[in-house]
Amino acid sequence: MNIEMANKSQELTKDTIVEFLGSIFDRRGSEEYLGEPVTMGQHMLQGATIAEQNSQPEEIIVAALLHDIGHFTSEFGTFTMEDVEDRHHEQAGAEVLDQFFPSVITDCVRYHVAAKRYLCATRPEYFNRLSQASVHSLNLQGGPMDDSEVREFEAMPNFKQIIAVRYLDDAGKLPDMQTPDFWHFAPMVQRMVDRHCEQTTTHP
Numbered sequence: 001m002n003i004e005m006a007n008k009s010q011e012l013t014k015d016t017i018v019e020f021l022g023s024i025f026d027r028r029g030s031e032e033y034l035g036e037p038v039t040m041g042q043h044m045l046q047g048a049t050i051a052e053q054n055s056q057p058e059e060i061i062v063a064a065l066l067h068d069i070g071h072f073t074s075e076f077g078t079f080t081m082e083d084v085e086d087r088h089h090e091q092a093g094a095e096v097l098d099q100f101f102p103s104v105i106t107d108c109v110r111y112h113v114a115a116k117r118y119l120c121a122t123r124p125e126y127f128n129r130l131s132q133a134s135v136h137s138l139n140l141q142g143g144p145m146d147d148s149e150v151r152e153f154e155a156m157p158n159f160k161q162i163i164a165v166r167y168l169d170d171a172g173k174l175p176d177m178q179t180p181d182f183w184h185f186a187p188m189v190q191r192m193v194d195r196h197c198e199q200t201t202t203h204p
Contacts, residue, residue, distance in 0.1 A: 014197045018190045019102045020113040023183040024072050037175040045179040046172035062192045063108035064168040069093040102196045108160040108165040115166035118153045120144040
């Protein structure tokens, strides 16, 4: 995590985290997304919009919206097609969100890369649908899971939700799709923050 983000994250509270995330979309959402035909902001907003249009639960919509937020917080910067090692954006994003969001959301963020590796190992047709950039990143991320990794991944408590967000991740790459902006989803994001903070206050 870079110094600016580290200092900022120490100041964030449940009352300011949503505004801060929205500012990231506003300030940096137009950045290139991994060689895809959409920007970073468009990619995440498309995933959330598709989830909303298909009446997915709010935690899935919010997880899709925030799943790649780590591309903006990793000290290693943003992935490019010239990368020769993984930048672990999923971990960086989850670390920022952990204190504010339910585990179902942070698990979807933390394991959406692992979900790609899982699906490539268990569903041969899935690999054929991956974009060139996604295949490139797969190679950096360890390739398809082996049998023991598959069994461990399937045993995770939020397995189904993680897979759902992975498919939304793959779907959010449409150059002509129109979506609302982050602030359309902001009340939903705040509800997820409030729910988590209420639960942690009740059950510390």
